[in-house]
Amino acid sequence: MPKISEAKRETRRQQILDAALRCFSRDGFHSTTTADIVRESGVSQGTLYLYFTTKDDMVLALSEDRHQREAMLSALAQKEQDPIKGLMALIELHGKGLSHDARLDGRRVGVQGWAEALRNPRIHASVIAGLAMVREAIVRLIERGQHTGQIRAEIDPEAVARTLVATFQGLVLQVVWGEAVDLPACGRIMHDMIGALLTPAGRASYN
Amino acid sequence: MPKISEAKRETRRQQILDAALRCFSRDGFHSTTTADIVRESGVSQGTLYLYFTTKDDMVLALSEDRHQREAMLSALAQKEQDPIKGLMALIELHGKGLSHDARLDGRRVGVQGWAEALRNPRIHASVIAGLAMVREAIVRLIERGQHTGQIRAEIDPEAVARTLVATFQGLVLQVVWGEAVDLPACGRIMHDMIGALLTPAGRASYN
DNA sequence: TCTTATAATGACTGACTGATCAGTTTTATT
């Protein structure tokens, strides 16, 4: 039975997804035709639909890939013993990821997805899940910090998490628009700002 | 000559734009057909093109409207004598604007515009101009605060402005996605965080 | 009332698109 190997199948799938990513990044989701993806990937029109049941599925697959990568960042930050250091690491890692030019295509498609999430329930679910993951990672760090007495007890962890995630998201927007964002400087500001949430003991430990 | 009055013409234009806003908010820019706008506005297919040369022009017009409204917010914040109070007012005003359900349609279309800005130069220019306006308003406030000795001199005003704008943008995203964002709580966090940028003198004056 | 310049209409079109499927090629096994 000439079923191609799982590896071969995965390669084909990636070949299509890579092409789709480039197309979506360049032309946007709606202005990318399946013919474009055919041209860019080198596979035929029909093959597209052997690997994805619809064009939407391709964006969704790209979205999942992205969230998997973000999950790694969050897990990495959790590893840090000191929760404050973990928070700082998260900021650092996100900044690093954003300055990396090679990942810009993915970011651009990500932003397309943010808009698409407004009307496509499956993409909405995917975006919200990714958001929740990062948010919960931050909440855990904050709560740990409150437990150790490094972070002020009256701080609302949920609100901090939402605010920090919002900042990350906004910076992504500005970067993909080609703005000259001084990411290290913004990182320092966020660093300073988080200082405001700490107890005197917490401040002593992280400076 | 039955040239209609300027007022009548403006009314018609708004009638079309209002309909377009509802359609774009509901279905997204690309999935909204001119037929949809015709149905929603009550004018004919042809009339659309007497007021706008292309569908893109309608988004652009909506974008301009939005920025005009945001310019008012920024101007309002500048009026404040104390620059720290001005900053806080800006946060407050943006939070208020976001909680207002009536403006949600506009926000949703705004997010569509953020994605569209990636590939449409005119929308890009419009978005960047709106961004720059708010950013510069914040920079001015920070610089005034540094001048009065309320804000630490070593703070980079540009970086603060970018970071704050980013946070606003991210909160917009989360709100339009229907997330249960506790905006007052987030406002308090931002309030606290800005405290980290102040001199002891500055902190004394704003609490 | 009549004229005329402009506003409004809506049926129409040509270009394009996502998806399909009958036929062809490839590949592992016998």
Next chain:
DNA sequence: AATAAAACTGATCAGTCAGTCATTATAAGA
């Protein structure tokens, strides 16, 4: 080498859309 099951192809289709234009309606001045 023969076989058959699965992978792949690309021409094709049914449907859709932004924008046009010949025609009709309207309003203001003569």
